[in-house]
Amino acid sequence: MNDTRHQSLFFVSLPDLQKLCATTITLSSQLPESETRSTQIKTCRQLLFLYQDILSAPVIGTLNQISAVMAIPFYKSGICQAYIERQGATLEEPQRVSPTILQSCLSYTLTARLAPMWNKAGHLLVQGKDFLSRTGKQNAVVLDLNVSETQLCISVEACSIRLPPPELEDFDISANAIKLFASNENTVIHRHSILTNWCYVLPSMKMGQIINISHVIPPESPFRSYEEFQMHWKNLYGYILPEDLEERKIYLSVYFKPIGERFFTYPLSCIRSQPVQYFARMDSESVLNSFISDLKxxxxxxxxxxxxxxxxxxxxxQELSRAPT
Structure with missing residues (x-):
C-alpha cells in the first residue's frame, strides 16, 4: 500500500455505557469439534441479525465463546436468554461494558451488517456483492474503530485494488493437464501437477496449499452441493457466491499447516492466486461518501x-517536529 495514507475520521457520541451490559455466551460442549468454529460464527451472526439491539463478536482466541453487548432493559427482557437456550448454549451473568468489549463487538457487528455491500477480504472491505467475480480494479476501504468511554472514532481509508478470481494457469499447471481437466469432469489435478500450490483463502486471505483440484466435491467435505457452499458462505461471511454454470464448478482441497492433516474444500471463487494489488486512488471522495452513506x-x-x-x-x-534552532 502507498506510504501516504489518507484516513478520514468520523466521530460518534456514545450512549452512557452504564446503561449497557456485556455477557459471554458459551456454546454447547456436545458440538463436534469440526463444527465448533462455524457454529460460533453462525450463532454470533444470527444474534446480531435477529436482534438489531444486540452487538456481538466471537471471543478472540476461542472457538466456542461469543461476546454480546445490549441495553440492560433488553437483557432483562429475557429475549436473548431464550434464544441462547434454544441453541443449547449458556449465558454468563451480565458485566459492565468496557470500551474494549464494545469496540470488539461493534467492529464485528458493523462488518457483518455491511455485507454484501462491503465484503471482508483480509483487512479490507471490498465494495459490491459481485466482488468475487470482478477482474478489474475495485473500490475498497480500511475501517478502524476506536472506542473510549464516551466517544467512537471511525477511521476510513479509501483504496483502489485488484483481487481477481484465479485461473488454473496461475498455479503453474501444464496446458495439457488443464485441457484434460476441462474435457472430463472426473479428472482430478493432483498435487504433483500443481507446481505453484500456495493460495490465498478468503475472507482472511491466509495462505494454504492446494492438494488437488476437482469438478466433484470431495467425500470428506461436509457439503454435498454448490448450493450448500453458497448458503454456508452467505451465513458465515455474507458473501454472495457467483452462480456457477454446471460445467464450470471447480473445487480445491486446501491444507493449512497449523491445523494439521485435515483438508478444507473451497469453490474456486473463494480462492486467490495472489495477494491484494493496490493502485493510486484518484477518486477517494466518491468511495468515501458511498461507504459512509451505507454505514449510516x-x-x-x-x-x-x-x-x-x-x-x-x-x-x-502526522505531527510536524519543530526544526532545531
Missing amino acids: CKFSHLCGFPVKMTSKALYAT
Missing part, C-alpha cells in the same frame, strides 16, 4: 439508543 444506514442506533455521526470528515495528519 446500518448504524443509526447502538443497542437501541440513537447515534449520530459527524457529517464531515476530519483528517489525520
